[in-house]
Amino acid sequence: MRLRVVLADDSLLFREGLARLLMESGVEVLAQTGNPGQLLSAVRTHEPDMAVVDIRMPPTHTTEGLDAAAEIKRVQPGIGVLVLSQYLETYAAIRVLTSGPGGLGYLLKERVSDLRQFAQAVHRVAAGELVLDQLVVERMVARRRADEPLAALTSREREVLSLMAEGRSNRAICDQLWLGAKTVETHVRSIFSKLELASTADDHRRVLAVLHYLRS
């Protein structure tokens, strides 16, 4: 079955391009809207698998996308929301990923230029995963800390940590790093013990625990 999506962005040109791109990668675009109100009614009407939402929309052009994501999650928690933004801010990333259960994502807008990766992110959010732009994670991991706790990690462990923060599952990490399932599991366990984090089987909670750790 084809993935069913609604789009919200107040730039018509970008929206049209995005719709074309998604359709070419086999996604059905049910509706295109330019403001949060229309987005919410389109979500109610079409009950899509997910929504791709620009963060700045009328009326104030600030963070309407964040509020819309939270509202969609409040009304229909099963619908995934992918928020696009021209800037990446840690606070906004945390707000998106904590706005409800199920699939959520926060990506730099220009990620649409890599069709394959972008379509992959859309599918992951629709499948209920958390997706975080790697630029945010890079910044969080690179951030200097007074006691440098990340120094205890090997470079491979740091790679695994970053991928976990981006919302990847163990399987995805295996594929990405060309590693065996057992090896990845060992890395994950080692990271959690070195950072004194309580390990958890739930992917969502694992992402948030890692983000919380990186942010503090």
Add this chain to the structure above:
Amino acid sequence: MDRRAATSRAVLRRRSVGVVTALTTPGRVPSWWLPVLIAAAGLLVAGGAASAWATCPCAKLPPDGEAARLVTGLSFVGVGLIAMKQRRRRRVGLLMAAVGLTWFVYDLGWVYEPLTYTIGTVGAGLYQPILAHLTVVFPSGRTTSRVDRTVVAGAYALYAIASLGTQTLWDPRDTGCPCPANLLLLHHDSRLYAIADATSSVLLIVVTAAVLGVLVWHWRRSGLPGRRALTPVLASSLPIAALVVATTIVGENFLPPLAALALTALPLGFLAGLVRLQLERAALGSLVMELEGDAPIGRIRDALARTLHDRTLEVAYWMPSEQGYIDAEGRPFPLPAAQPHRSVTLLNHLGQPVAALIHDAAVYDNPDLVDAAAAAARLAIDNERLQAEIRAQLEQVRRSRARIVATADAERRRIERDLHDGAQQRLVTLSLLLGLARDQAASTPHGTLVHALDEAADELRSALAELRELARGIHPAVLSEAGLKPAIEALAERLPVAVVVSSPGTRFDAAVEAAAYFVAAEALTNAVKHAQASMVRVTVTHSAGCLTVEVVDDGAGGADPSLGSGLVGLADRVGALAGRLEMVSERGHGTHLTATIPCPPSLSPTARRVGGVSAEGATGP
């Protein structure tokens, strides 16, 4: 009616609050000969009265009664002379002396000649309307209302009618008295005389009651200073009036000696009133002392409020450049509109407005005191006015600086938004279209075209990244969207040193947030660039109406605020909000920068759409 009161009234009616007085009223030198003349006349008349009484062959007052009469009359003359020593009490002083001198007309009756006897009997009560006059106009010496004037005129008229009316019908020999003839006797009719006598007694009681009524009315209407003068007069005249009425009804010709002595309480009551007013004025002396030297803001108001017994008193200062009034802090102070219980006294000097006193209308019952207080405080008022003017000008400059900063901030926000919605948005769309083109090219055997498009996409990514940083430097959207804490944290993330941020997650005024943010940004940049710090602590606190930003690093120190234009610009920005920027930077001991910015309490979360609240929640355990 005197002209000054007329002017005051006219102004009061026109503006219904305004009373114009000058700070410097021209003085009139009191003549020295009048008091001497009055004193001499008093002694002469009293001496004459005593000897007339002593030599009279008639049935006369007992010695103690006559002595009491002498004391009473001389007391009025004496108190009048005391009062006259002050220029502004000259009128009441003259009235008191007149009461004292006319008091002795009665004693002419002891001289058993028809002329003196007639004058003595007809003029025995002449002091009464003068006493009524005195009581009504005390302590200012002037009538202040139509009621006042009616009562005074009525007292004189009734006295004239009653005394002449009875005198023309009275034959003293009727009673078998060996008295001299009544020269004014026109028609001898003892029945008619009895009716006239009873009528005049009733009129006397009516006038006495009217005068007392006016006195009580004045007392009630007066402010505290006025009451201080009127209370002793009221206290001494009430029982005496009762006595007068009682003896009139009983029909005694002479007051009993004790009652005559009690009459001396009356001049003493007036004296006490004057002394108490004098004490008020003495307080002005201490007012002048108090106002010498450097005055903290508002001291003049407090001192004048104390002196004038008006806690509600306000002082406004004239600001020529604004053609309006300001308060001691320099804030605009429009004079209040018409109110029945508030008066405005405008203080002028050399024809120029200096200040305005806004006070309880009751204070103006004692215009002397207001004038005197204003005159006493003139130098201090002028001084405070100049200070207030400077404060007002400083405030204007500060506001204009704040406006310039706010305008610049708004402009930066606008540029950032234009970039976001314009160039950035177009380039993002371009990158999308390039991606689509690349995919199409990939499905054809054009390997070099795919490569070229990939290169173009890379270049575009760099351009977008640069544009993002540029827009961020112009105005960090996160600051206006999410507030100080996420904005400073975002700054900290991007720096190659460890930064510990501690800040409340609440929102503040946009100008305050911007100033605090740029202080933190500049200090962090300096810590990294110049001080080679390895650790920086940014602490934001909000307490006592101030937002404090502290940035402490462990770098090289020794920073010179005069070298970098960044710090000067920051000091200007903080100063525009009436804040302070302080830097301690000893070589080898790091740099400690503190900005303190006046800031109203945090805005409620609903006041700003996007709060740091949910982000805050996400970081919680």
